[in-house]
């Protein structure tokens with residue numbers, strides 16, 4: 001009896017001991033698996049972090065995080081600029097990097113976008129309802145600054161941002177025509193001006209507030225006062241970017257505006273001819289004086305694109321914009337050809353980027369928009385602006 005009890009206890013302890021041994025083996029296997037996963041994860045993190053963002057020209061670094069489990073990778077990318085038109089390509093690039101030499105079996109990629117507010121000139125307060133103001137400037141008139149401003153605004157919108165356009169070109173406001181604005185804007189009971197709406201954009205122009213003939217006779221101080229009033233009294237609603245079409249040139253009015261509008265950054269528009277270099281230099285010097293960073297140069301009418309046959313002709317010679325940008329110490333953000341559809345559509349109030357989104361030139365504007373916003377995202381932040389954080393997760 002006693003013996004059989006002892007045998008039974010031994011048998012039970014064997015039974016109980018065995019699974020314990022199994023558990024230890026399992027733990028060991030899992031541990032080595034986890035170590036493998038951890039090694040693989042840090043290796044993949046390094047690989048992905050080294051990918052270069054073509055818009056900011058910086059490595060993705062901390063903006064991309066990967067975790068690996070059971071041979072499956074989950075990747076999260078956080079971008080601080082709108083890039084809807086790049087997401088598919090980025091996802092593909094990430095998947096290729098992960099699948100390279102069969103590192104993982106499967107991967108999921110999530111891209112989230114958070115628009116941040118960036119610092120403005122010292123002493124100025126940011127505008128209510130606006131995260132970032134970007135000034136579009138040119139050293140001289142007629143280079144297509146307004147055409148670029150409205151199409152750039154629409155391109156930022158197409159990439160996923162909330163965008164507004166402010167026409168500060170007091171002596172030649174062309175935004176009402178280009179965005180098809182008519183009538184007078186409404187005002188709130190507090191006498192704030194409500195922006196007009198067009199093609200999904202919020203828009204305001206000195207041209208819809210006062211008669212152009214009246215504005216034409218205003219002298220500098222009166223003109224800048226009127227513009228400043230328009231800037232401060234318009235009630236923008238949750239904009240990520242407000243594109244300001246500045247008057248052409250680098251005179252007193254432009255300098256005063258560059259000093260008084262709380263601008264996060266500027267871009268300059270130029271044509272490719274050699275003579276344009278002095279105009280670009282003057283614009284750069286003006287913004288340097290008021291400590292506004294210039295993100296780069298957009299070359300307009302760089303080539304002639306035949307809207308019939310698609311032939312592209314470098315009528316002003318090649319590389320003009322690149323040379324101008326380099327000589328002014330700036331980045332060339334992109335080149336827009338001279339093309340009849342672009343001019344016609346914009347002059348008729350249906351700018352190409354909004355009306356013909358599949359057009360090759362719309363694609364160029366969208367790439368420029370991503371570069372502009374990505375370069376701005378590298379600038380110092382503005383902690384003073386508190387707007388609800390909106391995350392777009394795909």
Ligand SMILES: Nc1ncnc2c1ncn2[C@@H]1O[C@H](COP(=O)(O)OP(=O)(O)OP(=O)(O)O)[C@@H](O)[C@H]1O
Nearest residue numbers: 141142143144145146147248301337338339342343
């Ligand atoms: N890339 C382009 N292709 C075809 N037409 C263009 C292009 N860029 C501008 N234009 C046309 O050239 C004219 C001048 O352009 P826009 O009004 O944009 O220039 P601007 O620099 O703003 O001029 P201003 O100094 O008078 O404000 C417009 O009729 C516009 O449609």
Ligand SMILES: [Mg+2]
Nearest residue numbers: 145146169174
């Ligand atoms: Mg103009």
